[in-house]
Amino acid sequence: MSIKFTIEKKLDGKLGRAGMLETPHGVIETPAFVVVGTKATVKSLSTEQVKEAGTQVVLANTYHLYLQPGDELVKKMGGLGKMMNWGGPTMTDSGGFQVFSLGAAYKKGISKVIQVTDPSLMIPERFDDSDAPRLAKIGQDGVSFTSHLDGSVHYITPEKSIQIQHNLGADMIFAFDECTSPSEDLKYQEEALERTHAWALRSLSEHIKLNESGKRSLLEEERLVPRSFSEVGSDGKGETLRSFQPALFGIVQGGRDERLRKKSAKVISEMEIDGKGFDGFGIGGSFAKEDMSTAVKWVNEILPEEKPRHLLGIGEPEDLFMGIESGVDLFDCVLPTRNGRNGTLFTKDGKMHIEKSEFRGDVRPIENDCECYTCKNYSRGYIAHLFHGKEMLAGTLSSIHNVHFLVNLVKKIRQSILDGNFQEYKESFLSRYKLTNKDK
RNA sequence: GCGCAGGUGGCGGAGUGGUCAAUCGCAACUGACUGUAAAUCAGUCGCCCUAUGGGCUACGUAGGUUCAAAUCCUACCCUGCGCA
Numbered sequence: 001m002s003i004k005f006t007i008e009k010k011l012d013g014k015l016g017r018a019g020m021l022e023t024p025h026g027v028i029e030t031p032a033f034v035v036v037g038t039k040a041t042v043k044s045l046s047t048e049q050v051k052e053a054g055t056q057v058v059l060a061n062t063y064h065l066y067l068q069p070g071d072e073l074v075k076k077m078g079g080l081g082k083m084m085n086w087g088g089p090t091m092t093d094s095g096g097f098q099v100f101s102l103g104a105a106y107k108k109g110i111s112k113v114i115q116v117t118d119p120s121l122m123i124p125e126r127f128d129d130s131d132a133p134r135l136a137k138i139g140q141d142g143v144s145f146t147s148h149l150d151g152s153v154h155y156i157t158p159e160k161s162i163q164i165q166h167n168l169g170a171d172m173i174f175a176f177d178e179c180t181s182p183s184e185d186l187k188y189q190e191e192a193l194e195r196t197h198a199w200a201l202r203s204l205s206e207h208i209k210l211n212e213s214g215k216r217s218l219l220e221e222e223r224l225v226p227r228s229f230s231e232v233g234s235d236g237k238g239e240t241l242r243s244f245q246p247a248l249f250g251i252v253q254g255g256r257d258e259r260l261r262k263k264s265a266k267v268i269s270e271m272e273i274d275g276k277g278f279d280g281f282g283i284g285g286s287f288a289k290e291d292m293s294t295a296v297k298w299v300n301e302i303l304p305e306e307k308p309r310h311l312l313g314i315g316e317p318e319d320l321f322m323g324i325e326s327g328v329d330l331f332d333c334v335l336p337t338r339n340g341r342n343g344t345l346f347t348k349d350g351k352m353h354i355e356k357s358e359f360r361g362d363v364r365p366i367e368n369d370c371e372c373y374t375c376k377n378y379s380r381g382y383i384a385h386l387f388h389g390k391e392m393l394a395g396t397l398s399s400i401h402n403v404h405f406l407v408n409l410v411k412k413i414r415q416s417i418l419d420g421n422f423q424e425y426k427e428s429f430l431s432r433y434k435l436t437n438k439d440k
Numbered sequence: 441g442c443g444c445a446g447g448u449g450g451c452g453g454a455g456u457g458g459u460c461a462a463u464c465g466c467a468a469c470u471g472a473c474u475g476u477a478a479a480u481c482a483g484u485c486g487c488c489c490u491a492u493g494g495g496c497u498a499c500g501u502a503g504g505u506u507c508a509a510a511u512c513c514u515a516c517c518c519u520g521c522g523c524a
Contacts, residue, residue, distance in 0.1 A: 034475090036475075036476070038475095038476050039476090043476080043478090043479080044479070059475075061475080061476080064476085064477095091475095093475045094475085096475075097475045097476090098475095098476095098477095100475095101475090101476075101477080102477070106477085107477095109472095109481080109482090111472095111473075111474070112474065112475080113474050135477080147477095148477040149477085174475080177475095179475075251475090282475075284475065285475095287474095289474095310475085311475090312474095312475035313474055313475035313476095314474055314475085315474055316474060319474075331474095331475095332474095332475055333474050333475080334473090334474070334475085334476045334478090335473075335474050337476085338473060338474085338476065338478065338479095338480085339473065339474095340479095341478080341479045341480080342472085342473065342478080342479075342480065342481090343479095344472090344473075353470085353471080355469095356469085356470085357468085357469075387479095388467095388468095390479075391479095392479070394479075395479050396479095
């Protein structure tokens, strides 16, 4: 197997655990926050800045890199990690999220996490919006995407997604799935789930095929050019790379429904071809904020304990505590970088809108006890000024802080599990974070 | 001094007799953002109130015409350009 997961310590009476995930490009201490670099770049940050912020692993996107610059070209440039000068562990998402974001959610402002009071949940029957403009259209065999870049049409099947991901060359890749909209009704969720399961099997089959035939010429190229991170070369780099094959994560769907979630967890965790199953699991799809916790528990009680679990696209601090407590090992989220670019900064006292007038001229750092590059060198007033002036550095400095904040929050939570004081840490963090946030 | 053009909400700039408290852009303010079509998007933006309604003050200043004026007339003040 291409990755190895070991559990170091478990939370008493809970699903939560701290562990180590060994990959061909280094060890990830879990739970871990995966930083999103969709187009092989964490937006506004150099790879060195990403690393300095404490990032252990980066996730890129199949669909985006397939369109630009093209997966063959990425392969030619030495693969995702080599191309972006990231020597550490990498992941790629399958494009399954784009089935949602460019399909049902296209131009509708629907987010993957919603409140149970959201009006879109009140619609009793699935309304027919097949005429609505969308860039992704779902068929049984795959999804046709209209490129947002040039309008060209691309048909992505599970096989194609896996082929692309093998070319991109990440350590961990995902099965092609359908991320459903939270506003879909149960009947649709069930149909979509059947589709996702069929696609999971096809993804697994293609993955096994590619791994076995795997003349990974990419690896030969990689061997010639040393990685920039020392930890990679430390233990027989050539051998590591020679035997390198990506690990495949299957994705559990099922929307908000208990029966579907549990069914999906069972089907995906038991799925195998010739004795070969998934190396890890993703928990995907839509949740109502209020019942995300129960959905994650339903799933993680069923998924095999010895394999890593990744909660896709989730990253609010309260959700990280929830997920970790319920047995999630990996999270990825665009929140630190997107919010950073849009002027919202994470702090222990809640979110800070740095453009607010009160921060003009404020010479203090974002957080006085923060160890990030931004806080050690720049003031709130300066960052506020950069935002008001629409300077590029604003997004960079803010993203550095936010990435550092969330990555290190998860590291601290991990440490609290090892130290046996998870519950205390959770309560003290959240009471301060939420209380102050509410006051604002 | 003469000629021409023009003075509109923080700024730029529409409007040229009623549907104008005044299009729009910028700035400002507030809020969103959860496997990134996002350095994006949405809302507010004269004052006051017993606010899906009502009142008041406003389009350089002062008068005037009219049922009705940012819009027409007169005078004055100011700005820009041109000519002396």
